[in-house]
């Protein structure tokens with residue numbers, strides 16, 4: 490599978506916000522995957538901004554099912570392709586964190602457990618963005634959303650983010666990886682690998698949201714790099730259960746470098762919330778230790 494850098498399977502003119510991490514990510518995914526694909530996306534920003542009534546930005550076959558059932562619909566498409574003798578066309582699900590971590594999780598678990606040959610990519614902007622920034626199971630500790638506000642009695646999200654990578658690993662699938670748009674070649678390589686293996690594969694992609702995170706459009710890629718460089722989101726790859734690649738950090742940056750650029754974390758820099766930053770640093774340090782990122 491050769492990447493044709495001139496190809497663009499996500500046509501310009503869609504309705505994504507300027508600097509949208511999802512739009513950048515999906516363009517990179519589609520370019521790496523090539524034309525022989527069927528893409529399935531559940532309800533969310535991606536579906537909404539690429540398919541305003543009467544138009545479509547998709548230059549490859551694309552299906553929008555319900556919020557909760559994209560993996561089930563993709564399973565049917567994969568089975569139908571096989572029935573027709575088509576073993577060449579790949580099925581890819583690209584779903585948001587709300588669809589993946591929460592509302593479509595049962596369908597995803599079933600899809601993987603049944604062994605469908607599908608690449609599932611979660612684009613994670615860490616909240617339900619399309620409906621106005623409500624928290625999801627992917628919202629990180631301390632982050633403000635409209636349902637975890639900051640104020641007198643609330644200091645943002647109180648629970649740590651669900652560790653979906655580990656949950657997917659526990660399904661014993663042959664390929665599990667994490668990626669961000671700040672490392673596009675790494676992302677393209679992982680997409681190709683996920684497609685090449687026989688059976689289900691899962692890629693977790695961080696995609697900053699300017700509105701929800703409170704960042705400027707030109708900061709999307711920088712934030713996607715900082716989350717890696719602080720150790721908060723390690724870039725890793727598991728093949729057949731073995732950890733086969735880790736993006737090492739020579740000198741991990743303190744988490745403040747990442748947090749201070751985002752309005753959703755602004756309250757953490759008030760004196761009485763200093764302990765919350767220490768908690769977040771602990772999470773990054775645990776990742777650095779777990780994956781030996783500094784070694």
Ligand SMILES: Cc1ncc(C[n+]2csc(CCOP(=O)(O)OP(=O)(O)O)c2C)c(N)n1
Pocket residue numbers: 532533534535556557584585586587588589614616617618619620625
């Ligand atoms: C069953 C159901 N519940 C709720 C909704 C409303 N809804 C539409 S999109 C969305 C948020 C999607 O969040 P996520 O999957 O994280 O994608 P994002 O919008 O962040 O890209 C919600 C709650 C719906 N369409 N269907």
Ligand SMILES: [Mg+2]
Pocket residue numbers: 585586587612613614615616617618
């Ligand atoms: Mg989301």
